[in-house]
Amino acid sequence: MTPDEITKLIFRTALKERAAFDLLYRHTSAKLFGVCLRVLKDRAEAEEALQDVYVKIWTKADRFAATDLSPITWLVAVARNHAIDRLRARKAPAAELDEAQAIADPKPSPESLAQAGSDRRRIDACLGELETDRAMAVRGAYLNGDSYAELAAHFDVPLNTMRTWLRRSLLKLRECLER
Amino acid sequence: MTVADEHGPERRDDDLVAAEYVLGVLAAEERAAAARRIETEAGFARLVEDWETRLAPMADAYEKVEPPANAKSIIDTRLFGAGTAAERPDLWSSLAFWRGAAMVALVALAAYVGLTYTNLPFGNQPLQEQRFVASLAHDDTDVRYLAVYDSTKRDVALSHVSGARPDGRDFELWAIEGDNPPVSLGVIPVGSSVHVALSEALGAAIDAGAVFAITTEPLGGSPDGTPTGPVVALGDLRDI
Structure with missing residues (x-):
């Protein structure tokens, strides 16, 4: 389904057309469930989060019209933000991250790079300009919703050091993307 | 002049907070504070949106997983x-x-x-009706409406997204077709989801490519049938 078609489905959802909402769910729920699962790392909680996410999409679809985001970016943002909010709201943060899964995201292979869209190639190239551990921290934060505190513990640096690392990395990333 | 020169360090800090919010590293209270600002500050919301767009390609790495059937x-x-x-x-x-x-x-x-x-x-799909949608917004205001025009029913449905009308003023809706002067479609009723009905002649004049605009006007609408107040939101009609 093309971005334009998804845009139409979101608009129709904003008009409270349930058939459009059904189709939107059918075409996007696997991606958004993947987001919830990766962030929450707990199937039951990810299922609850997914329900909340689609309830939000139904009630807030008109907000999409006021953004300049692409439809998938908007949908992923709704899911990511909700999943990360849930993650932060947990009373006891998951003590031990499954580190291999939580932090390390293997560098993309040449094949997957060739297949990826140009935006993906650009951000991968820009992340490649950062020091390896910082690029890993940026990816870990974005994909898993790791907090400053968790990243600091994982990389064994003080919290403020991690904050400085990531802030500088974000500024470098932006500078590279806008080059 | 760079953004930082123009707005000083405060703006730069806002940009970093927006980036940290999107990246997902903030603690619970900081996230909640940022989320509140997104709701109430159009400028901050735009910074967040820019970072969502910048970082979005990383989301390719999320694998699709079918949710349970129920x-x-x-x-x-x-x-x-x-x-x-x-x-x-x-x-x-x-x-x-x-x-x-x-x-x-x-x-x-x-x-x-x-x-x-x-x-x-x-x-x-063959549509039984012709509908157009416009997202009405303006960079200088936080007024946002979603407008849906149904040409069969000659009805404009307006969904209020954000932005309050100033005290003692009304929002008035206008249609602008090509180089013609704006035509008033009437004062927008107060409410989160409202309808404006059009006359047959007005309805016939509106087509894809028309622009809808909202101005603030004295209570009850423009006194002379032309816009007198500032444009607070506008957008093109697109075919859905």
């Missing part, structure tokens, strides 16, 4: 209560039939039906 029916029950049928059976009557008549069977047949749905040539 997830959608739980969502529907939460939103619509048990056993409610879809509201617009006209275009989608066959789907509504499946859903209403055989929910259990539908779940069992999910794979089969999924295939059918996926193959629907969605963009080519």
Whole structure:
């Protein structure tokens, strides 16, 4: 389904057309469930989060019209933000991250790079300009919703050091993307 | 002049907070504070949106995972209560039939039906009505409306997204077609979801490509039939 078609489905959802909402769910729920699962790392909680996410999409679809985001970016943002909010709201943060899964995201292979869209190639190239551990921290934060505190513990640096690392990395990333 | 020169360090800090919010590293209270600012500060919301766009390509790495088959029916029950049928059976009557008549069977047949749905040539469905949608917004204000114009019913449905009208002023809706002067479609009633009905002549004049604009006017609308107040939101009509 093309971005334009998804845009139409979101608009129709904003008009409270349930058939459009059904189709939107059918075409996007696997991606958004993947987001919830990766962030929450707990199937039951990810299922609850997914329900909340689609309830939000139904009630807030008109907000999409006021953004300049692409439809998938908007949908992923709704899911990511909700999943990360849930993650932060947990009373006891998951003590031990499954580190291999939580932090390390293997560098993309040449094949997957060739297949990826140009935006993906650009951000991968820009992340490649950062020091390896910082690029890993940026990816870990974005994909898993790791907090400053968790990243600091994982990389064994003080919290403020991690904050400085990531802030500088974000500024470098932006500078590279806008080059 | 760079953004930082123009707005000083405060703006730069806001940009970093927006970036940290999108990246997901903030603690619970900081996230909640940022989320509140997104709701109330259009400038901050735009910084967040820019970072969402910048970092979005990383989301390619999220693998698709099919949710459990009953997830959608739980969502529907939460939103619509048990056993409610879809509201617009006209275009989608066959789907509504499946859903209403055989929910259990539908779940069992999910794979089969999924295939059918996926193959629907969605963009080519013959529409029984012609509708246009416009997102009305302006960089200098936080006024946002979603407008949907139904040419068959000559009805403009307006969904209020954000931005309050100033005290003692009304919002007035205008249609601008090509180089013609703006035509008033009337004062927008107060409410989150409102309708403005058009006369036949007005309806006939509106087509895809027309621009809808909202101005603030004295209570009751512009005294002379032309916009007198500033434009607070505008947008093109696009065909859906």
